[in-house]
Amino acid sequence: MSEEIFSHYDHKITCIDSGYIRPKMAAIYLVEHNEEVAIIETATNHSLSRVLTLLDKKNIAPSQVRYVIPTHVHLDHAGGAGSMMEIFPNAKLIVHPRGARHLVDPSRLMKGVIDVYGQEKYDKLYGELIAVSKDRIIEAEDEMELDLAGRTLLIRQTPGHAEHHICIWDEQSKGWFTGDTFGVSYQEMIGPMSRHIIPTTSPVQFAPEKLINSINLLMSYNPERLYLTHFGLLENPQYYAEKLCQHISSYCEIAQANRKASKPIEKIEDAIFRKESAQLNQILPDIDQPQVHELLDMDLNLNAQGLVVWLNRH
Numbered sequence: 158m159s160e161e162i163f164s165h166y167d168h169k170i171t172c173i174d175s176g177y178i179r180p181k182m183a184a185i186y187l188v189e190h191n192e193e194v195a196i197i198e199t200a201t202n203h204s205l206s207r208v209l210t211l212l213d214k215k216n217i218a219p220s221q222v223r224y225v226i227p228t229h230v231h232l233d234h235a236g237g238a239g240s241m242m243e244i245f246p247n248a249k250l251i252v253h254p255r256g257a258r259h260l261v262d263p264s265r266l267m268k269g270v271i272d273v274y275g276q277e278k279y280d281k282l283y284g285e286l287i288a289v290s291k292d293r294i295i296e297a298e299d300e301m302e303l304d305l306a307g308r309t310l311l312i313r314q315t316p317g318h319a320e321h322h323i324c325i326w327d328e329q330s331k332g333w334f335t336g337d338t339f340g341v342s343y344q345e346m347i348g349p350m351s352r353h354i355i356p357t358t359s360p361v362q363f364a365p366e367k368l369i370n371s372i373n374l375l376m377s378y379n380p381e382r383l384y385l386t387h388f389g390l391l392e393n394p395q396y397y398a399e400k401l402c403q404h405i406s407s408y409c410e411i412a413q414a415n416r417k418a419s420k421p422i423e424k425i426e427d428a429i430f431r432k433e434s435a436q437l438n439q440i441l442p443d444i445d446q447p448q449v450h451e452l453l454d455m456d457l458n459l460n461a462q463g464l465v466v467w468l469n470r471h
């Protein structure tokens with residue numbers, strides 16, 4: 158396993174490339190303090206071996222894992238929660254109150270994804286979800302503080318991408334673990350001067366006003382850095398927060414303009430692809446259309462579907 162699967166940041170934070178779908182698509186973070194560790198995001202069952210490799214390299218025993226904290230119960234974030242809880246005997250699972258029951262009984266989560274993807278693709282991506290016993294779960298109330306051997310991790314509930322979303326504030330590094338609240342900015346979207354970032358409006362709970370409020374809430378802590386699940390460390394968060402909020406508004410305008418279209422998902426997907434493509438080109442002049450398709454088609458299809466669900470709701 159090559160070393161670049163692990164990126165070591167300051168403040169004893171490591172970014173693990175979970176291996177979900179393609180390199181550097183979804184991260185898992187390890188936070189160490191004194192003799193304890195927290196794991197933020199779980200990716201899928203298939204990612205556990207990478208986490209164990211890192212713990213082994215660092216001489217950390219599975220019994221030292223105190224918290225496992227998926228930001229929300231979409232499966233690229235929480236799909237591996239059950240298998241992690243089996244391996245880490247002293248860990249508590251921290252999850253939004255609205256997500257907890259889905260990890261106690263994951264059958265609904267599994268069925269929902271199998272309905273969309275089919276059994277074969279589901280198995281390849283996620284595998285059987287393992288139930289977590291209720292007494293190992295702490296429901297993440299808003300403003301709850303977790304004590305990691307003296308290091309405080311603060312939970313804030315951040316609806317907008319999903320109702321069951323939380324972000325985690327690390328006072329020591331003045332950084333947020335943002336899950337999907339602060340959008341997606343893959344490593345391939347980093348240009349010489351800045352990077353491109355897009356919101357994630359995937360189905361079925363996208364709510365633009367709530368999402369913008371949540372982004373503003375994160376910024377009210379004056380963060381110095383963000384740890385994106387998709388993907389990695391992002392600096393200068395204030396600059397990107399403004400861009401992201403404008404971006405969310407323009408997505409909604411695009412969706413509304415296609416409200417009466419005969420195939421709204423296709424129309425919206427096409428329009429947001431053109432928008433992202435043009436903006437990416439400004440940041441990365443050499444990027445071509447096939448590369449943009451490869452990079453963003455999956456996200457933009459989900460975004461278009463989520464925008465249509467939002468249109469139909471109001």
Ligand SMILES: [Zn+2]
Pocket residue numbers: 229231318319337359
């Ligand atoms: Zn999500």
